[in-house]
Amino acid sequence: MTASPLVRDLLRMLEPDGVLCEPEDLLVYECDGLALFRATPEAVVLPRSTEQVAGVVRFCAARGVPIVARGAGTGLSGGATPAPGGIVLELARMNRILDVDAEDRTAHVETGLVNADLSAAVRSKGLFYAPDPSSQFASTIGGNVAENSGGPHGFKYGQTVRHVLGLTVVLNDGSVARIGGPNAENPGYDLVGVFVGSEGTFGIATEAWLRLTPIPPFVETLLFSFRSLLDGCRAVSEMVAAGVEAAALEMLDDRTIAAIEASVYAAGYPKEVGAVLLVELDGTREEVEAQAREARSIAKRCGALATSEAVEEAERARLWKGRKSAFGAMGRIAPDLYVQDAVVPRSRIAEVLAKIGAIADRHRLRLANVFHAGDGNLHPNLSYDARDADEVRRVLQAGEEMLRACVEAGGSLSGEHGIGLEKRDFMGLLFTEADLEAMGRVRRAFDPQGVFNPGKVLPLRACRERVPAPAEEPVAP
């Protein structure tokens, strides 16, 4: 192995096994959960402490070497795709739970910690960490913070930003700052709100103080099957209108069901139906039972074919594991998968789904739908084969058309996966030049040289010209 000068310098700051630079190692870091975009980093570093992260950042920033932070590489917008000529800063080794305060319901953790490991660790104290992206059994707190991840239960409990009290962040000069803190109330600017969802472009979070939530006393998961997605969507709208306060409202179509039922996560979803709606209710037994009655009668009115319910934890876990494995299960359909992530007003889901179906048909692509119906967060899944250059082109074209359809319906570009590389060039669909410039100014305040995750989130000038920004009032996200 002939180490480049960069690698030799990095090795001075880390243990010998903390720097990867052989071509085979760099190759596997060329993409994250979105394998469509690839770039090879110069080196990968695996620090074990905030001090090491600070050292690496100070060194790289001074030399203009781009830094892309990475947790488990499960992101779906290319947020952890390496920057050409830069390094990948892998935080997987910083995965300790530093402290849990059961009384104050907070946890202090390193950001390489896997999301689900936190809930598992505090379960005996009657607590859990609420954000539950489908990747939660692999994805890290740091990645969740970067993307402001949601998940099925985001409908009731809110996205990551509502559960982060404070962060230890490494800024672009290598200084270490604490923003927010262990307490719920922090005076001064709400920098946590600014930092969460910044997709690795403001700095690198190495520690987090998180809010824990009491496990609800009673939980019930209802499963309704429908002849069509449309019937299911109608039921969702009516449930929300009637004040059913679900913890989660999830819809899966027939193709998604077939892929999951063929996998180790087979959840016993009914086959040969058009769609399945999962409704989770939590609270006291009385509350849950009253809501369940309401939900059942609405579903029946909207043409539900069958209903079943699960109260036992193991049974509920099975229903949810099936839902959460949907992405991976699509591997059965074709070698590659492109998951779109867009938001539409709940009232227009059915109409937009019809458009999305027509777009997939027009481009001769296999479409499966699975989505967070409660908050209108759609996930059209397009299965394809990346070895077929024409199909790759059609997937990208269809993805763009789907986004436009969502935005035209008054929706937004991303519900929870982030903008990353994938949607950067579509920001102009939603924001004016002035909006984007305001975001750019905040970014430059944190990172004037542009070393953190360059080329992501905000369009480069050239790209903005390609997708003209709307002339009149932008649509609120």
Next chain:
Amino acid sequence: MAEIAALPRPGPAGPIDSPDALLAYERSLDCVHCGLCLPKCPTYLLTGREPSSPRGRIYLMRSWAEGRIAASERLSAELDFCLVCRACETVCPAGVRFGEMMEHARDEIGRARPDRAAGGFPRRFLLHFLLPSRSRMRRALALLRLYSFPPLRALLRPLLPKELRRREALLPRVPARLARLPELTPAQVGRRGRVAILRGCVTESLLPETTRATAAVLARNGWEVVAPEEPPCCGALHAHFGEIERAQALAKATIAAYEASGAETMVVDSAGCGSVMKEYGALLARDPAWKGRAVYFASRVRDVCEFLVERGFEPPARELRARVAYADACHLLHAQRVSSPPREVLRSIPGLTLVPLPETELCCGAAGIYTITNPETSRALLDRKVEILRKVRPDYLANGNPGCLLHYAAGLRGEGLPTNAVHPVELLAKAYEAPGR
């Protein structure tokens, strides 16, 4: 700054020149890179490195098949670093058959780089010389038994170089010689049929109690038990370590011995052997003369606890007061998806308390001959297990795979813990034999 564009992938290139390589390549395409396997992979847990995760290794194998990387030293080292515990298969929503893919990839890359093979001489000695011959294996174990004689060991051990001395601590202890298991053990009560069991390459000498207990428990439940002398080995280790041709030869010998035995079922007390036997159909898929026989044989293979629960067994009447922790063997849990039968067998024993054991789905580091090929990682995983056992402190650690039992035994012995590592059927046999109240 250079722009990153969306790229199509190249199709298969160069090295795909055999049906096996093509098969491995096609398997790699099932992976959509979701990453759910990462936290279940022992080597990823230890290192936090993507190339040492299942997703990373699939990416490497795929890239190699596409001609993007060569069969380099780094590639083969990474593939050899994998324990092939197959924990990733249990959590893979796309159903990627990682174990099979890895066996083929190791085989192909091994042929491209005959010099590479981790484990060097000891590995070749074991896989090529000892395992394929029962008599050689017996003679080698006799030597080891001689060495285990305490005064001799005390004399010789200090003479070993430091590195070897550390490895020596993990050497199995060979128990005093027991009379060999007869070729035929008659059914003890009303004969239900005839089954074949595996004498095992090392079990009959290193874990004689396990083989005996298997035969005794089966006989006690009305089964006539045949234990053929041949074949010496089922080929599991060869398959895992990518020596497919040798594995195929041993598989044929095993199938022939079973066919000649007149048994209705092949009952196995070794998770690793059971898992490869259940996959003989795939191993011999391209051999027209053997494919049908292999598929049928595979359908007749059962783990011993699986067999007992499936066909019914007599719960012991007498008590065995003990706290027992059951540790899943990867090749039972992940490869064969057998998790409740061994626990049911243990729960049937009156007086026995099954205590929960954390991280039981995580590999112990034995992994066939991984102790030889990657001693440090093997040791790190064992230490993790011993640390947990120190807290749980069971009387027995029950596990369904000989390699794991020997590995656990070495770890427990090293720490001076009072726990005994045993196969679940040994406890069942003990309960059957327990004196009346």
